[in-house]
Amino acid sequence: MSFNRIYTALLILCLILHSSCIKIEEFPDSPQGNFEALWRIIDEHYCFFDYKNVDWDKIHREYAKLTGAVKTDEELFNLLNLMLQELKDGHVNLTSPFNVGRYWKWYEDFPENFDQDLINNYLQTDYAIAGGLQYKILDDNTGYIRYGNFSSAISEQGLNYILSIMEKCKGIIIDVRNNGGGYLSNVEILASRFVEEKTLVGYIKHKTGKNHDDFSKPYPRYTEPSKHLHYYKPVVILTNRRCFSATNDFVNAMRYAPNVTIIGDQTGGGSGLPFSSEIPNGWMVRFSASPLFDAEMNHLEFGISPDIHAELEAGDIQKGKDTIIELARKLLN
Amino acid sequence: MTSALGVLSEVTLKRINVNEKHSDLTGKIIRRITRCLLLITVSISASAHDPPARLTYESMMAGIGTSSIYDTYLSPLQYGGINLSLTSELMKTLSIAGGKVISQQQIDISFRQAGNRTATAVSRAGMLQYNYGLFYRFKPYRRLRLYLGAQPEILLGFIHNNRNTNNPVTGKFHAGINLSAITSVIIPVETCPIRFSLQVSAPMTGIMYSPEYGQSYYEIGIGDNNNLIYFSTPQNYINLKGMITIEVPAGNTTFRFGYLHSLYQTKINSLQTQIRTNTFYVGLSKNILMVPGRKLNKYQHVFQ
Numbered sequence: 001m002s003f004n005r006i007y008t009a010l011l012i013l014c015l016i017l018h019s020s021c022i023k024i025e026e027f028p029d030s031p032q033g034n035f036e037a038l039w040r041i042i043d044e045h046y047c048f049f050d051y052k053n054v055d056w057d058k059i060h061r062e063y064a065k066l067t068g069a070v071k072t073d074e075e076l077f078n079l080l081n082l083m084l085q086e087l088k089d090g091h092v093n094l095t096s097p098f099n100v101g102r103y104w105k106w107y108e109d110f111p112e113n114f115d116q117d118l119i120n121n122y123l124q125t126d127y128a129i130a131g132g133l134q135y136k137i138l139d140d141n142t143g144y145i146r147y148g149n150f151s152s153a154i155s156e157q158g159l160n161y162i163l164s165i166m167e168k169c170k171g172i173i174i175d176v177r178n179n180g181g182g183y184l185s186n187v188e189i190l191a192s193r194f195v196e197e198k199t200l201v202g203y204i205k206h207k208t209g210k211n212h213d214d215f216s217k218p219y220p221r222y223t224e225p226s227k228h229l230h231y232y233k234p235v236v237i238l239t240n241r242r243c244f245s246a247t248n249d250f251v252n253a254m255r256y257a258p259n260v261t262i263i264g265d266q267t268g269g270g271s272g273l274p275f276s277s278e279i280p281n282g283w284m285v286r287f288s289a290s291p292l293f294d295a296e297m298n299h300l301e302f303g304i305s306p307d308i309h310a311e312l313e314a315g316d317i318q319k320g321k322d323t324i325i326e327l328a329r330k331l332l333n
Numbered sequence: 334m335t336s337a338l339g340v341l342s343e344v345t346l347k348r349i350n351v352n353e354k355h356s357d358l359t360g361k362i363i364r365r366i367t368r369c370l371l372l373i374t375v376s377i378s379a380s381a382h383d384p385p386a387r388l389t390y391e392s393m394m395a396g397i398g399t400s401s402i403y404d405t406y407l408s409p410l411q412y413g414g415i416n417l418s419l420t421s422e423l424m425k426t427l428s429i430a431g432g433k434v435i436s437q438q439q440i441d442i443s444f445r446q447a448g449n450r451t452a453t454a455v456s457r458a459g460m461l462q463y464n465y466g467l468f469y470r471f472k473p474y475r476r477l478r479l480y481l482g483a484q485p486e487i488l489l490g491f492i493h494n495n496r497n498t499n500n501p502v503t504g505k506f507h508a509g510i511n512l513s514a515i516t517s518v519i520i521p522v523e524t525c526p527i528r529f530s531l532q533v534s535a536p537m538t539g540i541m542y543s544p545e546y547g548q549s550y551y552e553i554g555i556g557d558n559n560n561l562i563y564f565s566t567p568q569n570y571i572n573l574k575g576m577i578t579i580e581v582p583a584g585n586t587t588f589r590f591g592y593l594h595s596l597y598q599t600k601i602n603s604l605q606t607q608i609r610t611n612t613f614y615v616g617l618s619k620n621i622l623m624v625p626g627r628k629l630n631k632y633q634h635v636f637q
Contacts, residue, residue: 021571021598022403022598022600022605022607024403024411024605024607026409026410026411029450029451037409040409041409045547047547097453184551204552204555204557206545206546206547206548206549206552207545207546207547208545208546208547208602209546209602209603210546210603214546216545216548216557216560219552219555219556219557221555273499273549273551273552274498274499275497275498275499275500275547275549276494276496276497276498276499276500277408277409277497278408278409278410278449278453278454280410280450281451282449282450282451282452282453282454283453284453284454284496286498289499289500289547289549290499290547290548290549290552
């Protein structure tokens with residue numbers, strides 16, 4: 001082989017490699033640089049632009065001209081947070097060392113329908129605890145399970161015990177009000193105890209590119225029946241506007257289980273699986289990246305309506321009664 | 334990494350002659366000439382009768398240096414930090430094509446930790462890489478060696494970001510055949526020959542792993558894993574390494590010092606990854622001349 005040929009081949013290889021080199025584009029750590037970085041992160045990754053009919057280019061035009069007046073970190077934070085609130089998304093947060101930007105209108109503008117003191121009247125002091133679950137058999141032989149956070153662990157052994165002692169009950173109330181979400185794995189562990197067969201509960205998509213409409217085909221999500229103890233008697237799920245994210249997903253999954261009734265207020269939604277990123281000054285941004293749908297391909301971003309709408313009533317509160325729990329007990333009895 | 338590229342009997346024996354010129358002690362010269370004659374005898378004998386003598390080179394080094402990590406699945410920012418690495422290398426002359434074909438095995442384990450500019454987040458990356466290459470030796474000039482060959486590669490790794498939610502980690506996998514070129518220049522300096530070497534590898538074809546642009550590992554975990562493996566080409570996968578080494582014989586040991594600049598880069602599904610390292614290595618190397626059935630000499634003695 002002639003060396004001229006070898007050197008030519010090496011030169012061509014070098015040119016190919018050179019053309020393949022990544023050009024890292026980083027914005028400066030200035031108000032304008034941080035604004036542009038944040039706008040672009042959302043522009044290229046956020047998943048609900050079309051569904052929410054958000055004109056993100058227009059938002060850029062409106063907010064970019066305000067960056068010139070920014071003098072302090074607080075002013076920059078407020079401006080960026082204001083821009084993000086245009087997305088009306090509880091999964092969108094801007095986190096700085098001194099504040100967390102958020103959009104909480106999905107529950108702030110609605111009745112809470114939750115009072116821990118009222119719940120304590122039912123649990124009293126002799127309730128049991130299994131991981132993140134608090135439970136008790138009420139005096140009318142109704143099982144009551146309170147789950148306040150899907151980030152709290154649920155063990156299969158704990159569920160086995162709870163479901164076995166509640167086997168004699170007329171039914172179970174699972175109270176997930178004010179549960180702001182957590183791990184989807186806990187959703188699967190809990191929901192799998194209430195289905196008899198593999199059940200289609202929804203779909204998931206993800207972005208395949210930077211354009212607003214670059215999405216994958218929907219991929220089905222199922223609830224697989226657990227290999228452990230099952231519960232097929234009537235189950236009531238209690239909801240309110242603060243059922244968000246993984247809790248929203250749990251409520252959706254339970255809608256497809258037999259003998260399940262949803263009572264309370266509409267859930268808060270939050271069906272975009274959130275990703276994280278950051279801007280040049282180190283502030284973290286979280287955003288919805290991957291939309292979840294129900295089994296009929298409906299968006300769940302703005303919540304799930306209950307089967308029976310119920311709200312706490314002042315008269316019941318005065319008597320120390322939780323209207324929604326009382327309605328569930330009536331249904332099960 | 335790139336290494337004892339002069340570990341071939343022909344080069345070795347010429348170096349002995351160069352070194353001998355600088356020796357003052359007659360006894361030493363005589364002893365070395367005797368040793369050289371012995372080696373020459375073995376070499377000639379080995380080349381005259383099948384199978385020929387074989388040289389084996391082994392090296393193990395630990396390195397520390399700087400690293401930058403850029404992975405747009407995790408963050409649009411480039412992180413800077415440290416690189417820790419262990420690398421081992423085994424090269425052998427094969428008894429084909431008149432000893433002009435060498436094999437090279439490399440195992441490299443590295444760990445990188447890097448932070449963003451404001452020290453509010455940390456990325457950690459780990460990689461395990463194995464290469465087995467076959468190279469043909471060219472000798473365009475007296476002290477210059479050029480090796481060209483094919484190099485199957487397997488790479489496994491991950492990058493983790495400590496504060497991300499549903500995109501905290503991304504996996505790395507590549508298996509393929511690289512074209513690899515090694516150039517090596519040996520400069521005799523008294524008893525300490527300095528070997529400069531550079532190895533460049535680029536995948537011609539292979540397969541690599543990547544999630545899709547916005548695909549979560551949760552979705553992959555529930556079974557949406559049909560679009561994770563892609564063909565790799567120099568357009569979407571680069572793994573370049575350039576290393577300079579110096580080998581210093583001391584008694585029965587040969588110390589090896591090296592500097593490595595590496596660039597690992599992927600560009601697929603609108604996701605970009607780039608890891609650059611600058612690492613200083615120190616370790617040991619061993620050169621063994623083998624004739625069938627017995628180990629004849631340690632190569633570092635030849636340098637003395």
